[in-house]
Amino acid sequence: xxKTITTTPYADQAPGTSGLRKKVPVFxxxxxxxxxxxxxFDSLDGFAGQTLVLGGDGRYYNREVIQRVLKMAxxxxxxxxxxxxxxxxxxxxxxxxxxxxxxYGGIVLSASHNPGGPDGDFGIKxxxxxxGPAPEKITDAIFARTRSITSYKIVEAPDVDLxxxxxSRLGDMNVEVIDSVADYxxxxxxxxxxDRIGDLxxxxxxxxxxxxxxxxxPYAHAILERALGATAGTVMHGQPLPDFGGHHPDxxxxxxxxxxxxxxxxxxxxxxxASDGDGDRNLIxxxxxxxxxxxxxxxxxxxxxxxPGYAKGLxxxxxxxxxxxxxxxxxxxxxxxxxxxxxxxxxxxxLLDAGLVTICGEESAGTGSSHxxxxxxxxxVLLWLNILAARKTSMLDIVQGHWATYGRNYYSRHDYExxxxxxxxxxxxxxxxxxxxxxxxxxxxxxIAGADDFAYHDPVDGSDSKNQGVRILFPDGSRVVYRLSxxxxxxxxxxxxxEKFEADASRHNVETQAALGDLIALSRNLxxxxxxxxxxxxxVIT
Ligand code: VG1
Ligand code: CO
Numbered sequence: 001x002x003k004t005i006t007t008t009p010y011a012d013q014a015p016g017t018s019g020l021r022k023k024v025p026v027f028x029x030x031x032x033x034x035x036x037x038x039x040x041f042d043s044l045d046g047f048a049g050q051t052l053v054l055g056g057d058g059r060y061y062n063r064e065v066i067q068r069v070l071k072m073a074x075x076x077x078x079x080x081x082x083x084x085x086x087x088x089x090x091x092x093x094x095x096x097x098x099x100x101x102x103x104y105g106g107i108v109l110s111a112s113h114n115p116g117g118p119d120g121d122f123g124i125k126x127x128x129x130x131x132g133p134a135p136e137k138i139t140d141a142i143f144a145r146t147r148s149i150t151s152y153k154i155v156e157a158p159d160v161d162l163x164x165x166x167x168s169r170l171g172d173m174n175v176e177v178i179d180s181v182a183d184y185x186x187x188x189x190x191x192x193x194x195d196r197i198g199d200l201x202x203x204x205x206x207x208x209x210x211x212x213x214x215x216x217x218p219y220a221h222a223i224l225e226r227a228l229g230a231t232a233g234t235v236m237h238g239q240p241l242p243d244f245g246g247h248h249p250d251x252x253x254x255x256x257x258x259x260x261x262x263x264x265x266x267x268x269x270x271x272x273x274a275s276d277g278d279g280d281r282n283l284i285x286x287x288x289x290x291x292x293x294x295x296x297x298x299x300x301x302x303x304x305x306x307x308p309g310y311a312k313g314l315x316x317x318x319x320x321x322x323x324x325x326x327x328x329x330x331x332x333x334x335x336x337x338x339x340x341x342x343x344x345x346x347x348x349x350x351l352l353d354a355g356l357v358t359i360c361g362e363e364s365a366g367t368g369s370s371h372x373x374x375x376x377x378x379x380x381v382l383l384w385l386n387i388l389a390a391r392k393t394s395m396l397d398i399v400q401g402h403w404a405t406y407g408r409n410y411y412s413r414h415d416y417e418x419x420x421x422x423x424x425x426x427x428x429x430x431x432x433x434x435x436x437x438x439x440x441x442x443x444x445x446x447x448i449a450g451a452d453d454f455a456y457h458d459p460v461d462g463s464d465s466k467n468q469g470v471r472i473l474f475p476d477g478s479r480v481v482y483r484l485s486x487x488x489x490x491x492x493x494x495x496x497x498x499e500k501f502e503a504d505a506s507r508h509n510v511e512t513q514a515a516l517g518d519l520i521a522l523s524r525n526l527x528x529x530x531x532x533x534x535x536x537x538x539x540v541i542t
Pocket of ligand 1: 018112276344345363366484486495
Protein backbone atom coordinates (compact mmCIF):
# COMPACT_ATOMS: atom_id res chain seq x y z
CA UNK A 1 0.00 0.00 0.00
CA UNK A 2 2.91 2.37 0.71
CA LYS A 3 4.72 3.12 -2.52
CA THR A 4 8.23 4.47 -2.85
CA ILE A 5 8.51 6.64 -5.94
CA THR A 6 11.85 7.49 -7.52
CA THR A 7 12.46 11.18 -8.15
CA THR A 8 15.21 13.64 -9.02
CA PRO A 9 15.94 16.96 -7.27
CA TYR A 10 14.78 20.39 -8.38
CA ALA A 11 17.36 23.11 -7.88
CA ASP A 12 14.93 25.89 -6.97
CA GLN A 13 13.21 24.71 -3.79
CA ALA A 14 14.80 27.19 -1.36
CA PRO A 15 12.24 28.46 1.18
CA GLY A 16 12.08 32.29 1.32
CA THR A 17 10.83 34.69 3.98
CA SER A 18 7.79 32.50 4.49
CA GLY A 19 8.02 29.03 2.94
CA LEU A 20 8.42 27.93 -0.66
CA ARG A 21 6.54 30.11 -3.14
CA LYS A 22 6.34 29.57 -6.88
CA LYS A 23 3.93 29.97 -9.75
CA VAL A 24 1.25 27.26 -9.88
CA PRO A 25 2.68 25.72 -13.11
CA VAL A 26 6.00 25.22 -11.29
CA PHE A 27 4.24 23.37 -8.48
CA UNK A 28 2.45 21.32 -11.15
CA UNK A 29 5.72 19.91 -12.51
CA UNK A 30 6.02 16.15 -11.92
CA UNK A 31 6.91 15.33 -8.28
CA UNK A 32 7.55 19.01 -7.46
CA UNK A 33 5.14 19.06 -4.50
CA UNK A 34 6.16 15.58 -3.39
CA UNK A 35 9.88 16.40 -3.45
CA UNK A 36 9.38 19.38 -1.19
CA UNK A 37 6.99 17.65 1.22
CA UNK A 38 9.26 14.60 1.50
CA UNK A 39 12.20 16.93 2.11
CA UNK A 40 10.26 18.49 5.00
CA PHE A 41 9.58 15.07 6.53
CA ASP A 42 13.18 13.96 5.96
CA SER A 43 14.43 17.00 7.87
CA LEU A 44 12.40 16.15 10.98
CA ASP A 45 12.54 13.28 13.40
CA GLY A 46 10.48 11.74 16.13
CA PHE A 47 7.13 12.28 14.45
CA ALA A 48 6.10 8.61 14.14
CA GLY A 49 2.57 8.27 15.48
CA GLN A 50 2.35 12.03 16.11
CA THR A 51 -0.17 14.61 14.88
CA LEU A 52 0.28 16.90 11.87
CA VAL A 53 -1.99 19.90 11.24
CA LEU A 54 -2.84 20.70 7.63
CA GLY A 55 -4.75 23.47 5.91
CA GLY A 56 -4.51 26.19 3.34
CA ASP A 57 -5.98 29.48 2.20
CA GLY A 58 -8.22 27.86 -0.40
CA ARG A 59 -6.31 29.10 -3.41
CA TYR A 60 -6.14 27.22 -6.70
CA TYR A 61 -4.41 23.82 -6.27
CA ASN A 62 -5.14 23.72 -2.51
CA ARG A 63 -7.36 20.62 -2.61
CA GLU A 64 -5.05 18.58 -4.82
CA VAL A 65 -2.01 19.29 -2.68
CA ILE A 66 -3.93 18.59 0.56
CA GLN A 67 -4.71 15.09 -0.73
CA ARG A 68 -1.09 14.45 -1.62
CA VAL A 69 0.23 15.69 1.72
CA LEU A 70 -2.30 13.47 3.53
CA LYS A 71 -1.15 10.40 1.62
CA MET A 72 2.51 11.24 2.16
CA ALA A 73 1.98 11.90 5.88
CA UNK A 74 0.36 8.46 6.17
CA UNK A 75 3.22 6.81 4.26
CA UNK A 76 5.83 8.56 6.39
CA UNK A 77 4.34 7.38 9.69
CA UNK A 78 2.31 10.23 11.18
CA UNK A 79 -0.42 8.90 13.46
CA UNK A 80 -3.02 11.56 12.78
CA UNK A 81 -3.63 14.59 10.62
CA UNK A 82 -6.01 17.37 11.67
CA UNK A 83 -7.16 18.98 8.44
CA UNK A 84 -9.45 21.99 8.10
CA UNK A 85 -12.83 21.33 6.51
CA UNK A 86 -12.64 21.83 2.77
CA UNK A 87 -8.87 22.07 3.21
CA UNK A 88 -9.32 25.53 4.74
CA UNK A 89 -7.37 26.89 7.71
CA UNK A 90 -5.96 30.38 8.05
CA UNK A 91 -2.29 30.66 9.02
CA UNK A 92 -3.07 31.83 12.58
CA UNK A 93 -5.71 29.08 12.88
CA UNK A 94 -3.09 26.46 11.97
CA UNK A 95 -0.79 27.91 14.61
CA UNK A 96 -3.55 27.70 17.21
CA UNK A 97 -4.58 24.15 16.32
CA UNK A 98 -0.94 22.96 16.53
CA UNK A 99 -0.64 24.44 20.02
CA UNK A 100 -4.05 23.46 21.31
CA UNK A 101 -3.79 19.80 20.28
CA UNK A 102 -0.04 19.56 20.96
CA UNK A 103 0.66 18.50 17.40
CA TYR A 104 4.16 17.73 16.18
CA GLY A 105 3.89 20.47 13.53
CA GLY A 106 1.83 21.72 10.65
CA ILE A 107 1.85 22.40 6.94
CA VAL A 108 0.23 25.55 5.57
CA LEU A 109 -0.57 25.74 1.89
CA SER A 110 -0.50 29.40 0.97
CA ALA A 111 1.32 32.07 -0.95
CA SER A 112 -0.26 34.60 1.40
CA HIS A 113 -0.71 38.00 -0.23
CA ASN A 114 0.41 36.79 -3.68
CA PRO A 115 -2.27 36.39 -6.38
CA GLY A 116 -3.88 32.98 -6.99
CA GLY A 117 -5.42 31.01 -9.85
CA PRO A 118 -3.95 28.69 -12.49
CA ASP A 119 -1.30 31.27 -13.41
CA GLY A 120 -1.00 32.72 -9.94
CA ASP A 121 1.16 31.64 -7.02
CA PHE A 122 1.13 28.69 -4.67
CA GLY A 123 3.16 28.00 -1.56
CA ILE A 124 4.03 25.45 1.12
CA LYS A 125 5.21 26.34 4.59
CA UNK A 126 6.20 24.16 7.53
CA UNK A 127 5.42 25.16 11.14
CA UNK A 128 7.01 23.58 14.19
CA UNK A 129 5.45 22.34 17.44
CA UNK A 130 5.27 25.80 19.03
CA UNK A 131 2.90 26.74 16.19
CA GLY A 132 5.37 29.08 14.48
CA PRO A 133 7.20 29.08 11.16
CA ALA A 134 10.19 26.76 11.03
CA PRO A 135 13.37 28.57 12.04
CA GLU A 136 16.24 28.95 9.56
CA LYS A 137 18.02 25.88 10.91
CA ILE A 138 15.10 23.75 9.68
CA THR A 139 14.40 25.60 6.43
CA ASP A 140 18.12 25.30 5.57
CA ALA A 141 17.94 21.55 6.22
CA ILE A 142 14.81 21.23 4.06
CA PHE A 143 16.51 23.06 1.22
CA ALA A 144 19.63 20.88 1.52
CA ARG A 145 17.42 17.79 1.37
CA THR A 146 15.64 19.01 -1.79
CA ARG A 147 19.04 19.09 -3.49
CA SER A 148 19.74 15.40 -2.89
CA ILE A 149 16.33 13.72 -2.72
CA THR A 150 16.01 10.45 -4.66
CA SER A 151 12.58 9.12 -3.64
CA TYR A 152 9.42 9.85 -1.71
CA LYS A 153 6.81 7.77 0.05
CA ILE A 154 3.10 7.89 -0.62
CA VAL A 155 0.10 5.73 0.24
CA GLU A 156 -2.05 4.56 -2.62
CA ALA A 157 -5.64 5.20 -1.61
CA PRO A 158 -8.75 7.05 -2.77
CA ASP A 159 -9.00 10.75 -1.90
CA VAL A 160 -10.23 11.68 1.57
CA ASP A 161 -13.61 13.47 1.78
CA LEU A 162 -12.54 16.90 3.04
CA UNK A 163 -16.01 18.36 3.23
CA UNK A 164 -17.54 16.26 5.99
CA UNK A 165 -16.22 16.75 9.55
CA UNK A 166 -15.21 13.49 11.19
CA UNK A 167 -12.52 10.83 11.34
CA SER A 168 -11.47 8.43 8.60
CA ARG A 169 -8.55 6.05 8.06
CA LEU A 170 -5.80 6.48 5.51
CA GLY A 171 -3.33 3.59 5.68
CA ASP A 172 -2.39 3.38 9.36
CA MET A 173 -3.21 7.03 9.99
CA ASN A 174 -6.33 8.84 11.19
CA VAL A 175 -7.54 11.82 9.22
CA GLU A 176 -9.69 14.16 11.26
CA VAL A 177 -11.56 16.82 9.30
CA ILE A 178 -12.06 19.67 11.79
CA ASP A 179 -14.20 22.81 11.77
CA SER A 180 -11.92 25.50 10.31
CA VAL A 181 -13.20 28.28 12.57
CA ALA A 182 -14.34 26.85 15.93
CA ASP A 183 -10.99 26.57 17.79
CA TYR A 184 -9.85 29.96 16.57
CA UNK A 185 -13.10 31.62 17.52
CA UNK A 186 -12.92 30.10 21.01
CA UNK A 187 -9.41 31.51 21.45
CA UNK A 188 -10.56 35.00 20.44
CA UNK A 189 -13.37 34.83 23.01
CA UNK A 190 -10.80 34.14 25.72
CA UNK A 191 -8.68 37.14 24.78
CA UNK A 192 -11.28 39.80 24.14
CA UNK A 193 -14.35 41.23 25.83
CA UNK A 194 -17.00 40.06 23.39
CA ASP A 195 -19.84 41.52 25.48
CA ARG A 196 -18.31 44.96 25.42
CA ILE A 197 -17.57 44.79 21.69
CA GLY A 198 -21.12 43.53 21.14
CA ASP A 199 -22.42 46.58 23.04
CA LEU A 200 -20.36 48.79 20.74
CA UNK A 201 -22.06 47.30 17.68
CA UNK A 202 -25.48 47.54 19.34
CA UNK A 203 -24.85 51.22 20.01
CA UNK A 204 -24.71 51.83 16.25
CA UNK A 205 -20.96 51.54 15.63
CA UNK A 206 -20.47 50.63 11.97
CA UNK A 207 -17.67 48.56 10.53
CA UNK A 208 -16.62 47.02 7.20
CA UNK A 209 -14.20 44.14 6.91
CA UNK A 210 -12.81 43.16 3.51
CA UNK A 211 -11.87 39.46 3.45
CA UNK A 212 -10.57 39.96 -0.10
CA UNK A 213 -12.25 36.70 -1.29
CA UNK A 214 -9.63 34.89 0.77
CA UNK A 215 -9.45 32.72 3.85
CA UNK A 216 -10.74 35.11 6.53
CA UNK A 217 -14.28 35.21 5.09
CA PRO A 218 -15.64 32.30 7.16
CA TYR A 219 -13.79 33.50 10.28
CA ALA A 220 -15.04 37.07 9.95
CA HIS A 221 -18.63 36.01 9.29
CA ALA A 222 -18.61 33.75 12.36
CA ILE A 223 -16.88 36.16 14.73
CA LEU A 224 -17.90 39.67 13.63
CA GLU A 225 -21.42 39.05 12.40
CA ARG A 226 -22.58 36.00 14.33
CA ALA A 227 -20.72 36.15 17.66
CA LEU A 228 -20.42 39.93 18.03
CA GLY A 229 -23.62 40.95 16.30
CA ALA A 230 -22.24 43.32 13.67
CA THR A 231 -24.88 43.86 10.99
CA ALA A 232 -25.04 41.44 8.08
CA GLY A 233 -22.96 42.86 5.26
CA THR A 234 -20.19 44.02 7.61
CA VAL A 235 -17.97 41.43 5.90
CA MET A 236 -17.25 42.15 2.24
CA HIS A 237 -15.88 39.55 -0.21
CA GLY A 238 -16.44 36.92 2.45
CA GLN A 239 -16.44 33.87 0.23
CA PRO A 240 -12.97 32.31 -0.32
CA LEU A 241 -12.36 31.96 -4.07
CA PRO A 242 -9.54 29.95 -5.70
CA ASP A 243 -8.38 33.02 -7.61
CA PHE A 244 -9.44 35.65 -5.01
CA GLY A 245 -11.76 37.09 -7.64
CA GLY A 246 -8.76 37.98 -9.79
CA HIS A 247 -7.32 40.39 -7.20
CA HIS A 248 -4.13 40.31 -5.14
CA PRO A 249 -5.25 39.41 -1.61
CA ASP A 250 -2.83 41.99 -0.26
CA UNK A 251 -4.36 44.44 2.20
CA UNK A 252 -2.51 47.56 1.19
CA UNK A 253 -3.61 50.88 -0.21
CA UNK A 254 -3.29 49.64 -3.78
CA UNK A 255 -5.02 46.26 -3.63
CA UNK A 256 -7.50 47.10 -0.88
CA UNK A 257 -8.43 50.39 -2.49
CA UNK A 258 -12.16 49.66 -2.29
CA UNK A 259 -12.18 49.63 1.48
CA UNK A 260 -9.76 52.54 1.65
CA UNK A 261 -12.07 54.65 -0.49
CA UNK A 262 -14.99 53.63 1.69
CA UNK A 263 -13.15 54.72 4.83
CA UNK A 264 -12.21 58.06 3.30
CA UNK A 265 -15.60 58.72 1.67
CA UNK A 266 -18.69 60.50 2.90
CA UNK A 267 -20.77 58.58 5.42
CA UNK A 268 -17.78 56.30 6.07
CA UNK A 269 -18.07 53.47 8.62
CA UNK A 270 -16.43 54.08 12.00
CA UNK A 271 -13.85 51.39 11.38
CA UNK A 272 -12.57 49.55 8.30
CA UNK A 273 -10.21 46.62 8.08
CA ALA A 274 -8.99 43.95 5.70
CA SER A 275 -6.90 40.80 5.80
CA ASP A 276 -4.75 38.93 3.30
CA GLY A 277 -4.83 35.56 1.49
CA ASP A 278 -3.99 33.41 4.50
CA GLY A 279 -5.43 35.65 7.20
CA ASP A 280 -2.26 36.70 8.99
CA ARG A 281 -2.11 40.34 7.89
CA ASN A 282 -4.33 43.27 8.76
CA LEU A 283 -5.14 46.66 7.33
CA ILE A 284 -6.64 49.14 9.78
CA UNK A 285 -8.37 52.34 8.72
CA UNK A 286 -10.53 54.56 10.88
CA UNK A 287 -13.08 56.96 9.48
CA UNK A 288 -10.90 59.34 7.52
CA UNK A 289 -7.65 58.12 9.06
CA UNK A 290 -5.28 55.45 7.74
CA UNK A 291 -3.15 53.84 10.42
CA UNK A 292 0.23 52.57 9.20
CA UNK A 293 0.98 49.03 10.39
CA UNK A 294 3.96 50.36 12.34
CA UNK A 295 1.72 52.87 14.12
CA UNK A 296 -0.91 50.21 14.67
CA UNK A 297 1.65 48.03 16.45
CA UNK A 298 2.61 50.93 18.71
CA UNK A 299 -1.01 51.89 19.44
CA UNK A 300 -2.09 48.32 20.12
CA UNK A 301 0.85 47.89 22.48
CA UNK A 302 0.04 51.14 24.28
CA UNK A 303 -3.60 50.14 24.80
CA UNK A 304 -3.49 46.34 24.97
CA UNK A 305 -4.14 46.16 28.69
CA UNK A 306 -7.73 47.29 27.97
CA UNK A 307 -8.41 43.78 26.60
CA PRO A 308 -8.88 41.00 29.17
CA GLY A 309 -6.21 38.77 27.60
CA TYR A 310 -3.57 41.46 28.14
CA ALA A 311 -4.84 43.03 31.37
CA LYS A 312 -1.66 42.06 33.18
CA GLY A 313 0.42 44.14 30.78
CA LEU A 314 3.07 43.23 28.24
CA UNK A 315 6.37 41.43 28.84
CA UNK A 316 8.00 43.20 25.90
CA UNK A 317 7.57 44.19 22.26
CA UNK A 318 9.36 42.96 19.15
CA UNK A 319 9.36 44.44 15.67
CA UNK A 320 11.10 43.58 12.43
CA UNK A 321 14.01 45.86 11.59
CA UNK A 322 12.28 47.80 8.76
CA UNK A 323 9.22 48.47 10.97
CA UNK A 324 9.18 52.03 12.30
CA UNK A 325 10.44 52.89 15.74
CA UNK A 326 7.00 54.01 16.96
CA UNK A 327 6.67 50.88 19.12
CA UNK A 328 10.10 51.52 20.66
CA UNK A 329 8.77 54.69 22.22
CA UNK A 330 5.87 52.79 23.77
CA UNK A 331 8.22 50.12 25.14
CA UNK A 332 10.41 52.83 26.62
CA UNK A 333 7.47 54.51 28.34
CA UNK A 334 6.16 51.19 29.67
CA UNK A 335 9.65 50.26 30.82
CA UNK A 336 9.59 46.92 28.98
CA UNK A 337 11.98 45.18 26.58
CA UNK A 338 12.14 46.04 22.88
CA UNK A 339 13.61 43.64 20.30
CA UNK A 340 14.51 44.31 16.68
CA UNK A 341 14.56 41.22 14.45
CA UNK A 342 15.03 40.47 10.74
CA UNK A 343 11.97 40.44 8.48
CA UNK A 344 9.69 37.39 8.79
CA UNK A 345 7.65 35.97 11.64
CA UNK A 346 10.03 33.06 12.23
CA UNK A 347 12.34 35.37 14.18
CA UNK A 348 9.69 36.18 16.81
CA UNK A 349 9.10 32.55 17.88
CA UNK A 350 12.03 32.25 20.29
CA LEU A 351 11.29 35.62 21.94
CA LEU A 352 7.65 34.62 22.45
CA ASP A 353 8.51 31.13 23.71
CA ALA A 354 11.01 32.59 26.17
CA GLY A 355 8.37 34.99 27.51
CA LEU A 356 10.46 38.02 26.57
CA VAL A 357 7.76 39.64 24.45
CA THR A 358 3.96 39.64 24.27
CA ILE A 359 3.28 41.65 21.11
CA CYS A 360 5.14 41.60 17.79
CA GLY A 361 4.71 43.40 14.51
CA GLU A 362 5.96 44.09 11.03
CA GLU A 363 5.53 47.13 8.80
CA SER A 364 4.02 44.82 6.17
CA ALA A 365 0.69 44.73 8.03
CA GLY A 366 1.49 41.87 10.34
CA THR A 367 0.72 42.08 14.05
CA GLY A 368 0.32 39.32 16.57
CA SER A 369 0.92 38.21 20.12
CA SER A 370 1.82 35.31 22.34
CA HIS A 371 -1.65 33.77 21.78
CA UNK A 372 -0.23 31.95 18.71
CA UNK A 373 3.15 31.96 16.93
CA UNK A 374 2.03 33.64 13.71
CA UNK A 375 0.85 37.09 12.89
CA UNK A 376 -2.90 37.28 13.05
CA UNK A 377 -5.12 39.59 11.00
CA UNK A 378 -8.46 39.15 12.76
CA UNK A 379 -6.78 39.24 16.16
CA UNK A 380 -5.49 42.74 15.37
CA VAL A 381 -8.97 43.80 14.24
CA LEU A 382 -10.52 42.45 17.45
CA LEU A 383 -7.91 44.11 19.66
CA TRP A 384 -8.65 47.42 17.95
CA LEU A 385 -12.39 46.83 18.45
CA ASN A 386 -11.84 46.01 22.11
CA ILE A 387 -9.81 49.19 22.56
CA LEU A 388 -12.43 51.30 20.77
CA ALA A 389 -15.17 49.72 22.90
CA ALA A 390 -13.25 50.41 26.10
CA ARG A 391 -12.12 53.94 25.27
CA LYS A 392 -15.44 54.99 23.77
CA THR A 393 -13.83 57.38 21.38
CA SER A 394 -12.99 57.54 17.66
CA MET A 395 -9.98 56.10 15.83
CA LEU A 396 -8.99 59.62 14.84
CA ASP A 397 -8.91 60.65 18.47
CA ILE A 398 -6.86 57.64 19.54
CA VAL A 399 -4.36 58.09 16.71
CA GLN A 400 -3.87 61.81 17.20
CA GLY A 401 -3.68 61.38 20.95
CA HIS A 402 -0.97 58.78 20.49
CA TRP A 403 1.08 61.07 18.26
CA ALA A 404 0.69 63.93 20.72
CA THR A 405 2.05 61.73 23.51
CA TYR A 406 4.81 59.87 21.71
CA GLY A 407 5.52 61.93 18.58
CA ARG A 408 4.83 60.68 15.07
CA ASN A 409 7.00 58.33 13.01
CA TYR A 410 6.19 59.23 9.42
CA TYR A 411 6.65 56.03 7.45
CA SER A 412 6.32 54.68 3.94
CA ARG A 413 7.49 51.69 1.94
CA HIS A 414 8.26 51.96 -1.77
CA ASP A 415 8.26 48.67 -3.68
CA TYR A 416 9.79 48.11 -7.11
CA GLU A 417 8.15 44.85 -8.06
CA UNK A 418 9.37 42.25 -10.53
CA UNK A 419 12.44 44.12 -11.68
CA UNK A 420 15.36 42.27 -13.32
CA UNK A 421 17.21 40.22 -10.70
CA UNK A 422 20.64 41.14 -12.04
CA UNK A 423 20.00 44.86 -11.72
CA UNK A 424 18.52 44.48 -8.23
CA UNK A 425 21.46 42.39 -7.04
CA UNK A 426 23.93 44.86 -8.53
CA UNK A 427 22.20 47.73 -6.75
CA UNK A 428 22.33 45.95 -3.40
CA UNK A 429 25.99 45.11 -3.94
CA UNK A 430 26.80 48.70 -4.80
CA UNK A 431 25.07 49.86 -1.60
CA UNK A 432 26.87 47.25 0.51
CA UNK A 433 30.22 48.19 -1.00
CA UNK A 434 29.62 51.83 -0.09
CA UNK A 435 28.70 51.16 3.55
CA UNK A 436 32.12 51.87 5.11
CA UNK A 437 32.34 55.30 3.46
CA UNK A 438 28.82 56.63 4.01
CA UNK A 439 29.12 57.98 7.53
CA UNK A 440 29.39 61.77 7.48
CA UNK A 441 28.30 62.17 3.86
CA UNK A 442 25.77 64.93 3.33
CA UNK A 443 22.85 65.21 0.97
CA UNK A 444 21.50 68.74 1.21
CA UNK A 445 20.57 69.22 4.85
CA UNK A 446 20.80 65.49 5.58
CA UNK A 447 23.96 64.04 7.05
CA ILE A 448 24.39 60.27 7.33
CA ALA A 449 25.12 59.28 10.91
CA GLY A 450 25.79 55.61 10.21
CA ALA A 451 25.18 52.81 7.75
CA ASP A 452 25.26 49.04 8.07
CA ASP A 453 23.91 45.73 6.87
CA PHE A 454 21.56 44.54 9.59
CA ALA A 455 22.65 41.41 11.44
CA TYR A 456 20.68 39.70 14.20
CA HIS A 457 21.93 37.69 17.10
CA ASP A 458 19.08 35.68 18.59
CA PRO A 459 19.31 36.19 22.37
CA VAL A 460 17.52 32.91 23.04
CA ASP A 461 19.23 30.29 20.88
CA GLY A 462 22.36 32.28 19.99
CA SER A 463 21.90 31.90 16.23
CA ASP A 464 23.12 34.63 13.88
CA SER A 465 21.39 35.94 10.73
CA LYS A 466 23.42 38.24 8.52
CA ASN A 467 22.74 40.49 5.49
CA GLN A 468 19.19 41.30 6.53
CA GLY A 469 18.98 44.73 4.92
CA VAL A 470 21.03 47.86 4.31
CA ARG A 471 20.28 50.62 6.82
CA ILE A 472 21.13 54.28 6.36
CA LEU A 473 20.73 56.14 9.64
CA PHE A 474 20.40 59.85 10.35
CA PRO A 475 21.07 61.79 13.56
CA ASP A 476 17.39 62.49 14.34
CA GLY A 477 16.44 58.80 14.12
CA SER A 478 15.29 59.01 10.50
CA ARG A 479 16.18 55.94 8.43
CA VAL A 480 16.25 54.57 4.92
CA VAL A 481 16.35 50.78 4.59
CA TYR A 482 16.87 48.69 1.46
CA ARG A 483 16.22 44.99 1.10
CA LEU A 484 15.13 42.44 -1.46
CA SER A 485 11.85 40.64 -0.96
CA UNK A 486 11.95 36.93 -0.16
CA UNK A 487 8.34 36.17 -1.11
CA UNK A 488 8.13 37.10 -4.80
CA UNK A 489 7.94 34.55 -7.60
CA UNK A 490 9.10 36.56 -10.62
CA UNK A 491 12.31 38.57 -10.96
CA UNK A 492 13.25 40.55 -7.87
CA UNK A 493 11.31 43.01 -5.74
CA UNK A 494 13.23 45.85 -4.11
CA UNK A 495 11.74 47.35 -0.97
CA UNK A 496 12.80 50.78 0.23
CA UNK A 497 11.57 51.73 3.69
CA UNK A 498 11.61 55.40 4.67
CA GLU A 499 11.04 56.77 8.15
CA LYS A 500 11.22 60.13 9.86
CA PHE A 501 10.41 61.06 13.43
CA GLU A 502 8.50 64.25 14.20
CA ALA A 503 8.07 65.30 17.81
CA ASP A 504 6.26 68.58 17.14
CA ALA A 505 2.48 68.06 17.27
CA SER A 506 1.87 71.09 15.07
CA ARG A 507 3.57 69.16 12.25
CA HIS A 508 1.66 65.89 12.70
CA ASN A 509 -0.84 66.41 9.91
CA VAL A 510 1.39 66.63 6.87
CA GLU A 511 0.72 64.22 3.99
CA THR A 512 3.13 61.30 4.44
CA GLN A 513 4.94 61.39 1.08
CA ALA A 514 5.43 65.15 1.49
CA ALA A 515 6.74 64.75 5.03
CA LEU A 516 9.26 62.20 3.76
CA GLY A 517 10.06 64.03 0.52
CA ASP A 518 13.75 64.80 1.13
CA LEU A 519 14.48 61.29 2.40
CA ILE A 520 12.66 59.71 -0.56
CA ALA A 521 14.78 61.75 -2.97
CA LEU A 522 17.92 60.77 -1.10
CA SER A 523 16.92 57.08 -1.12
CA ARG A 524 16.63 57.14 -4.90
CA ASN A 525 19.84 59.09 -5.52
CA LEU A 526 21.98 57.06 -3.18
CA UNK A 527 20.86 53.74 -4.68
CA UNK A 528 20.73 54.99 -8.28
CA UNK A 529 17.62 52.88 -8.48
CA UNK A 530 16.47 54.30 -11.79
CA UNK A 531 19.79 53.33 -13.35
CA UNK A 532 19.68 49.78 -11.94
CA UNK A 533 16.01 49.04 -12.59
CA UNK A 534 15.04 51.34 -15.46
CA UNK A 535 12.07 52.33 -13.33
CA UNK A 536 11.39 55.96 -12.61
CA UNK A 537 8.85 55.26 -9.87
CA UNK A 538 7.86 52.48 -7.46
CA UNK A 539 5.08 50.06 -8.44
CA VAL A 540 3.47 50.14 -5.00
CA ILE A 541 3.66 52.77 -2.29
CA THR A 542 2.31 51.83 1.10
C1 VG1 B 1 6.97 39.99 3.16
C2 VG1 B 1 6.95 41.03 4.27
C3 VG1 B 1 7.32 40.39 5.59
C4 VG1 B 1 6.36 39.22 5.87
C5 VG1 B 1 6.39 38.25 4.71
C6 VG1 B 1 5.40 37.12 4.86
O1 VG1 B 1 8.28 39.46 3.03
O2 VG1 B 1 7.83 42.07 3.97
O3 VG1 B 1 7.24 41.36 6.60
O4 VG1 B 1 6.73 38.55 7.04
O5 VG1 B 1 6.08 38.92 3.50
O6 VG1 B 1 4.11 37.62 5.03
P1 VG1 B 1 9.31 39.96 1.91
O7 VG1 B 1 10.51 39.07 2.06
O8 VG1 B 1 8.61 39.83 0.60
O9 VG1 B 1 9.60 41.39 2.21
V1 VG1 B 1 2.81 36.75 4.47
O10 VG1 B 1 1.47 37.50 4.95
O11 VG1 B 1 3.31 36.43 2.99
O12 VG1 B 1 2.93 35.19 5.23
CO1 CO C 1 -0.09 36.29 4.87
